[in-house]
Every structure is written in structure tokens, then in C-alpha cells.
Amino acid sequence: MAVGIFDSGLGGLTVLDAVQARLPDIPFVYMADSAHAPYGVRDSDDIYGLTCAGVERLWAEGCDLVVLACNTASAAALRRMQESFVPPDKRVLGVFVPMIEALTERQWGDNSPPREVAVKHVALFATPATVSSRAFQRELAFRAIGVDVEGQACGGIVDAIEEGDMILAESLVRSHVDALKRKMPKPQAAILGCTHYPLMQEAFQAALGEDVTVYSQANLVAESLSDYLTRHPNMLGAGDASKYLTTGDPRRVSDRAAQFLRRSISFDAA
Numbered sequence: 269m270a271v272g273i274f275d276s277g278l279g280g281l282t283v284l285d286a287v288q289a290r291l292p293d294i295p296f297v298y299m300a301d302s303a304h305a306p307y308g309v310r311d312s313d314d315i316y317g318l319t320c321a322g323v324e325r326l327w328a329e330g331c332d333l334v335v336l337a338c339n340t341a342s343a344a345a346l347r348r349m350q351e352s353f354v355p356p357d358k359r360v361l362g363v364f365v366p367m368i369e370a371l372t373e374r375q376w377g378d379n380s381p382p383r384e385v386a387v388k389h390v391a392l393f394a395t396p397a398t399v400s401s402r403a404f405q406r407e408l409a410f411r412a413i414g415v416d417v418e419g420q421a422c423g424g425i426v427d428a429i430e431e432g433d434m435i436l437a438e439s440l441v442r443s444h445v446d447a448l449k450r451k452m453p454k455p456q457a458a459i460l461g462c463t464h465y466p467l468m469q470e471a472f473q474a475a476l477g478e479d480v481t482v483y484s485q486a487n488l489v490a491e492s493l494s495d496y497l498t499r500h501p502n503m504l505g506a507g508d509a510s511k512y513l514t515t516g517d518p519r520r521v522s523d524r525a526a527q528f529l530r531r532s533i534s535f536d537a538a
């Protein structure tokens with residue numbers, strides 16, 4: 269009865285941590301495509317091909333339901349996968365919608381017409397591929413009107429995190445927040461639209477200031493997955509053990525993962 273969690277690298281561990289805490293009895297198989305990270309500087313065909321390969325690997329582990337714990341894959345590949353790749357007995361879910369529902373104060377599945385919401389000026393921090401896809405704005409427009417979104421493509425942060433260089437990652441966060449503030453001086457809310465960024469949440473909050481509400485996805489995705497599984501218990505696949513797989517060097521990836529999660533995690537070669 270396992271569920272698959274996919275990311276290009278370590279960022280999805282922020283989601284994994286939250287879903288494991290929310291659903292402690294469910295085994296999760298985590299797949300990090302570390303050999304090809306970062307995805308955020310790739311074109312959408314490339315992201316599509318790599319994401320399909322990772323998802324197929326998780327299906328082979330008995331995970332009929334896979335969560336793309338990666339905004340870049342959710343933005344650049346998910347719709348195309350759902351239209352032409354995912355067979356009827358499998359499901360692939362993304363991480364965008366739960367966050368947009370939280371921002372627009374909606375319950376799951378509330379399909380009423382878009383309406384005005386409290387927040388008017390939103391900063392979106394995400395990878396270059398996610399920002400240029402405009403997937404966030406598209407999903408938001410289905411639910412809210414009158415929200416001004418300014419995207420900041422945060423080149424370099426994912427690479428620095430994957431390398432474990434948190435000093436570089438912090439200084440990149442500060443410079444991307446400065447760049448955003450030049451375009452939108454007073455955001456009310458900031459979306460961390462990359463699952464790697466919660467690892468830098470304090471740096472984002474410090475650079476943005478305490479009066480900006482910072483939304484990150486992990487708990488929102490965990491809540492929405494729990495809700496989904498209550499409604500679709502048949503989507504728990506045949507897999508029965510938690511596992512961590514990587515296309516990169518398992519030892520190196522395990523070391524970094526332990527550094528971020530502050531517990532030992534052992535990756536195997538995918």
C-alpha cells in the first residue's frame with residue numbers, strides 16, 4: 269500500500285517529512301533524480317521525459333499513486349502527463365493546487381467561480397522553469413481575481429542546496445528577495461514555489477521581513493494527500509516498504525539528506 273514521492277533531488281524530502289508525520293502507517297517510496305538535478309534550468313520536453321522516467325520507476329515499486337513533490341515537474345510536465353501518459357489505473361498529483369487553495373482560502377474541490385481574496389500582492393519564488401511556465405498564475409486565475417503575482421526566478425539556489433553550500437544558498441536568497449522587492453516593494457505574501465526552499469525558509473522570512481506571510485507547501489500537501497487517500501483508498505498501491513531511491517551517488521545523497529532532515533536516511537541506487 270505504498271505511495272510514491274518524486275523530486276529532482278533533495279527538496280521533496282521537505283514534503284516527505286510532512287506526509288510521513290501526517291500518515292505514519294503508510295510506506296512511502298521516495299525517488300530523487302539527483303543525476304539530472306536541477307530541473308529548473310531545463311526545457312519542458314526535457315523535464316517531461318525525466319519526470320515520466322522517474323514516475324515509471326515508482327510505478328514499478330508498486331506505487332499506483334505518485335506525488336510530484338517538485339513544482340518544476342508539476343508546472344512543466346504534469347498536465348501533459350495526465351493527458352497522454354498516465355494510464356487509467358494510476359494517478360500522478362502535483363503540489364501547486366493545495367498551496368493555491370490555502371492562499372485563496374478554499375476548501376478542497378471548491379470549484380465555484382473565481383472571487384476576490386484578502387491577499388492582493390503575492391511574491392512567487394521558484395525555479396526559472398516554474399516562473400516561465402506561468403502555471404501558478406493559471407491555477408490562481410481559476411480561483412481568485414485581482415491578485416497581482418510577481419515571479420522571481422531564483423537561479424542557483426537549488427544547485428547550492430544540492431551541493432550542501434548553505435552559505436551560498438543564503439546569500440542567493442537575499443539577492444533574489446532584493447530583486448523581487450525592486451519589482452514589488454511591498455508583497456503581502458510570499459510563496460516558496462520550490463520544494464527545496466523550505467530548507468531556507470528562515471532566510472526568506474528574514475530577508476522579506478516579519479510582516480510578510482511566507483507559504484510553504486509541505487504541510488498543505490500532507491493534508492491534501494491525507495484527504496485524497498480517504499476519498500480514494502484504492503489508490504494505495506501494492507508496495508509494502510518505505511524506500512529511498514536515487515539516480516545519483518547513493519552515499520553522497522544519503523549524507524546530504526541526513527544533514528537536512530537531521531536523521532539518518534539510506535538511499536539505494538534507482
Ligand code: DGL
Nearest residue numbers: 279306307308339340463
Ligand atoms: N524541488 C524542485 C521544485 O520544487 C526542483 C527544482 C530543480 O530541480 O530545479 O521545483
